[in-house]
Amino acid sequence: MSKFKSLPGFREFYPEDFAERRFLFQVWRQVARRFGFQEFDGPALESLELFKAKSGDEIESQLFCFEDKGGREISLRPELTPTLARMIATRANSLKRPIKWFSIGDNFRYERMQKGRLRCFTQLNADILGESGPAAELELLALLVQLLQGFGLGADDFLIRLSDRNLWMLYLEALGFADKSAAILEIVDKWERISEESATEKLVGLVGDSGSSLAGSIRAFLEVRNLQDLKTAFESASEEAAEGSALSERLDDWNCLLDGLEAMGIAQFVEMDLSIVRGLAYYTGFVFEAFDRAKENRAIAGGGRYNGLVRKMGGPEMPAVGFGMGDVVLADLLRERGIMPQFVDTIDAYLVIGGDSERSVALADASLLRQSGFSVDYSFKNQAFGKQLKAASASGARFALIYGSEELENAVVKARNLSDRTEQDLPRNQLPLALRDLLA
Amino acid sequence: MSKFKSLPGFREFYPEDFAERRFLFQVWRQVARRFGFQEFDGPALESLELFKAKSGDEIESQLFCFEDKGGREISLRPELTPTLARMIATRANSLKRPIKWFSIGDNFRYERMQKGRLRCFTQLNADILGESGPAAELELLALLVQLLQGFGLGADDFLIRLSDRNLWMLYLEALGFADKSAAILEIVDKWERISEESATEKLVGLVGDSGSSLAGSIRAFLEVRNLQDLKTAFESASEEAAEGSALSERLDDWNCLLDGLEAMGIAQFVEMDLSIVRGLAYYTGFVFEAFDRAKENRAIAGGGRYNGLVRKMGGPEMPAVGFGMGDVVLADLLRERGIMPQFVDTIDAYLVIGGDSERSVALADASLLRQSGFSVDYSFKNQAFGKQLKAASASGARFALIYGSEELENAVVKARNLSDRTEQDLPRNQLPLALRDLLA
Numbered sequence: 001m002s003k004f005k006s007l008p009g010f011r012e013f014y015p016e017d018f019a020e021r022r023f024l025f026q027v028w029r030q031v032a033r034r035f036g037f038q039e040f041d042g043p044a045l046e047s048l049e050l051f052k053a054k055s056g057d058e059i060e061s062q063l064f065c066f067e068d069k070g071g072r073e074i075s076l077r078p079e080l081t082p083t084l085a086r087m088i089a090t091r092a093n094s095l096k097r098p099i100k101w102f103s104i105g106d107n108f109r110y111e112r113m114q115k116g117r118l119r120c121f122t123q124l125n126a127d128i129l130g131e132s133g134p135a136a137e138l139e140l141l142a143l144l145v146q147l148l149q150g151f152g153l154g155a156d157d158f159l160i161r162l163s164d165r166n167l168w169m170l171y172l173e174a175l176g177f178a179d180k181s182a183a184i185l186e187i188v189d190k191w192e193r194i195s196e197e198s199a200t201e202k203l204v205g206l207v208g209d210s211g212s213s214l215a216g217s218i219r220a221f222l223e224v225r226n227l228q229d230l231k232t233a234f235e236s237a238s239e240e241a242a243e244g245s246a247l248s249e250r251l252d253d254w255n256c257l258l259d260g261l262e263a264m265g266i267a268q269f270v271e272m273d274l275s276i277v278r279g280l281a282y283y284t285g286f287v288f289e290a291f292d293r294a295k296e297n298r299a300i301a302g303g304g305r306y307n308g309l310v311r312k313m314g315g316p317e318m319p320a321v322g323f324g325m326g327d328v329v330l331a332d333l334l335r336e337r338g339i340m341p342q343f344v345d346t347i348d349a350y351l352v353i354g355g356d357s358e359r360s361v362a363l364a365d366a367s368l369l370r371q372s373g374f375s376v377d378y379s380f381k382n383q384a385f386g387k388q389l390k391a392a393s394a395s396g397a398r399f400a401l402i403y404g405s406e407e408l409e410n411a412v413v414k415a416r417n418l419s420d421r422t423e424q425d426l427p428r429n430q431l432p433l434a435l436r437d438l439l440a
Numbered sequence: 441m442s443k444f445k446s447l448p449g450f451r452e453f454y455p456e457d458f459a460e461r462r463f464l465f466q467v468w469r470q471v472a473r474r475f476g477f478q479e480f481d482g483p484a485l486e487s488l489e490l491f492k493a494k495s496g497d498e499i500e501s502q503l504f505c506f507e508d509k510g511g512r513e514i515s516l517r518p519e520l521t522p523t524l525a526r527m528i529a530t531r532a533n534s535l536k537r538p539i540k541w542f543s544i545g546d547n548f549r550y551e552r553m554q555k556g557r558l559r560c561f562t563q564l565n566a567d568i569l570g571e572s573g574p575a576a577e578l579e580l581l582a583l584l585v586q587l588l589q590g591f592g593l594g595a596d597d598f599l600i601r602l603s604d605r606n607l608w609m610l611y612l613e614a615l616g617f618a619d620k621s622a623a624i625l626e627i628v629d630k631w632e633r634i635s636e637e638s639a640t641e642k643l644v645g646l647v648g649d650s651g652s653s654l655a656g657s658i659r660a661f662l663e664v665r666n667l668q669d670l671k672t673a674f675e676s677a678s679e680e681a682a683e684g685s686a687l688s689e690r691l692d693d694w695n696c697l698l699d700g701l702e703a704m705g706i707a708q709f710v711e712m713d714l715s716i717v718r719g720l721a722y723y724t725g726f727v728f729e730a731f732d733r734a735k736e737n738r739a740i741a742g743g744g745r746y747n748g749l750v751r752k753m754g755g756p757e758m759p760a761v762g763f764g765m766g767d768v769v770l771a772d773l774l775r776e777r778g779i780m781p782q783f784v785d786t787i788d789a790y791l792v793i794g795g796d797s798e799r800s801v802a803l804a805d806a807s808l809l810r811q812s813g814f815s816v817d818y819s820f821k822n823q824a825f826g827k828q829l830k831a832a833s834a835s836g837a838r839f840a841l842i843y844g845s846e847e848l849e850n851a852v853v854k855a856r857n858l859s860d861r862t863e864q865d866l867p868r869n870q871l872p873l874a875l876r877d878l879l880a
Binding site: 061106131313376 | 442448450451462478479480483485486489490501506508509510512516526527548550571573575582699704705754785787800801810815816820
């Protein structure tokens with residue numbers, strides 16, 4: 001036991017935990033690179049102002065923020081996107097578009113801890129900047145699907161709910177509530193968590209008596225699952241809006257995106273579901289979240305379009321869309337489904353050393369074998385053969401290489417296969433080659 | 441340009457910078473695993489008390505420390521070792537010894553910036569716990585050598601200076617200054633940076649008139665380069681100490697370590713040099729630092745034995761030795777030597793798409809090829825063939841796969857090798873296989 005503890009919401013990763021972590025990162029990286037995304041990273045610590053510029057002053061209550069020794073107001077990053085937007089803004093003129101970037105890094109939020117929510121978590125971020133059309137959303141949704149498939153999750157396990165803040169704006173405008181849209185969407189965002197009655201109450205509080213009919217219209221919109229339903233909802237709201245060019249243009253985007261999902265063979269993973277509005281006001285178009293089908297966990301991933309942010313950071317107009325996927329919910333889900341692989345550390349060879357007179361030869365070979373790319377271990381102390389063979393097995397070694405006086409006299413080492421216990425002599429003067437053949 | 445900047449001493453990694461970073465991490469990981477080290481990680485944020493317990497209250501002046509919203513005194517970690525020691529202390533009974541662990545992570549220090557020193561840097565830590573003999577030092581020195589060799593550095597490029605705080609203690613005792621050893625070693629630590637005169641002055645201030653003869657004895661000790669020199673130095677200090685069992689036992693450790701370095705073929709990388717004392721009082725035996733031979737940079741890596749720390753963290757007695765290697769000095773050195781590889785992002789194929797009628801077929805194939813493990817990109821917009829081929833080249837693709845109407849009528853795609861411009865048709869119904877053959 002130690003007299004010290006890690007802080008609440010922060011994790012330690014012992015080697016067996018780290019192996020899971022490495023697996024998550026490997027799949028994230030591999031799949032993102034298949035899609036032609038390039039990896040980048042930014043600082044974990046930034047000026048507080050950067051985060052407020054994106055999310056408003058309220059964000060401060062969730063931050064690990066403080067004044068540094070030089071009097072700067074700084075904060076650990078709660079998310080990567082503000083840093084990304086600044087980096088893009090800084091080099092907007094020299095970066096080739098579309099920009100397809102991903103990053104894997106830690107984020108820090110001072111929040112109440114719950115299942116799936118810690119104070120430090122690692123997140124994959126994938127973003128496409130410089131493309132305003134729905135081809136960017138298509139690419140990100142395809143990436144999201146293949147990422148989850150990469151972990152062994154299938155159509156029975158997860159669903160991406162696809163929504164659109166543009167459609168909400170058009171709909172609220174059609175209903176005559178354009179001026180209250182931000183406040184209304186905040187209520188919609190909580191719709192699933194609070195009862196419909198209490199949502200209606202809030203709407204009445206916001207817009208007066210028409211709040212209860214607004215609640216009915218919102219409920220109808222939340223039930224939309226395809227473009228036909230959508231048309232119907234708009235027709236009940238306003239004939240004029242239903243036939244307007246704004247809606248028709250937006251429907252073209254939807255058709256393009258849905259056709260792309262069909263073409264890529266991933267339509268079954270994505271459902272139109274306008275209940276996703278993603279609280280944050282900075283989203284400007286399509287938004288989406290991936291959930292496990294059983295809905296037992298928090299969202300596995302979420303994102304959307306945020307066209308205004310790069311400009312807000314001092315850069316040029318730059319369309320942008322992206323998503324984040326955290327490690328906590330994902331790892332919980334893989335464990336629940338029983339598909340988190342079991343990791344066993346292995347090495348190629350463990351040297352079993354007779355005694356002082358054989359040690360220098362064994363050390364020379366250990367050095368040579370490692371230099372040749374093999375993973376090799378050995379006992380630091382002179383010990384009985386039996387004890388060393390036990391350590392060899394415990395180390396996960398595939399072979400024990402035995403350095404006894406007899407072997408060395410014959411210029412060989414004895415290789416024992418630790419799973420089937422077969423043995424054979426390997427010539428010391430060609431040891432790397434011989435071991436390679438044995439391992440193959 | 442952006443109106444925001446990153447904090448002084450913190451870096452942004454654009455994809456081309458990140459590629460260098462990935463290279464460093466890859467070599468670190470690969471070589472550490474060859475040596476049978478297991479990767480772990482700990483939180484970047486810890487209680488302030490943890491760091492003070494290791495380094496004393498003075499450390500606070502170098503920390504990014506603050507009070508969190510729950511009133512906890514916390515700090516970004518300036519180093520990983522206190523966390524490591526806590527983790528080991530917590531599970532000391534269940535961990536198999538020797539424990540060989542490594543980690544790659546960010547550390548944060550509020551320091552004056554200089555060449556090679558930033559406020560956030562990434563460090564490889566490698567530690568062996570549970571082994572008290574010099575076999576652990578040997579293993580770490582061998583790892584350090586192969587790590588640097590892994591980056592293409594050779595015996596002309598770097599040197600490890602090996603020293604020993606035990607020898608210093610014995611020597612200062614032999615000279616009659618055992619009670620002032622800590623303060624004297626602090627002066628020795630600065631010896632190379634301040635003039636000998638000013639060091640002598642400090643010694644006189646500390647021990648009175650005998651300070652100037654002490655300075656002479658220290659100079660003699662600093663010139664020791666082998667065990668013969670060492671004996672001579674001890675003989676001039678005190679006949680009794682020179683023949684005592686404490687020195688003789690320590691010389692056995694040195695012989696064992698030096699023999700091991702010979703056996704492993706790495707003696708030429710390591711020089712006995714007692715000028716390394718590594719300021720921090722917590723080291724208890726051998727200490728070492730790796731430098732570039734030209735000594736133009738700060739230390740590339742440094743470490744030593746710290747047997748008391750796990751117990752200090754509330755654990756049992758646990759011998760420990762380790763080193764850290766930061767990314768800043770290392771990357772500077774590789775760049776100066778011209779051996780930092782140039783990284784060019786490549787993908788396997790870029791799909792060149794005729795128009796809307798070919799797009800859905802191309803999207804289906806992009807999805808299939810990525811699922812099969814190929815890295816694939818394509819233009820989000822309909823563009824002229826020439827423009828798309830240019831984008832294909834710019835993307836680093838090895839092949840452009842051309843989806844024209846004629847090709848699709850014949851159930852093929854045309855593959856253009858973007859380096860030699862040869863072309864051949866690939867059957868669409870066996871595209872992954874055909875592309876694999878082409879890339880091989």
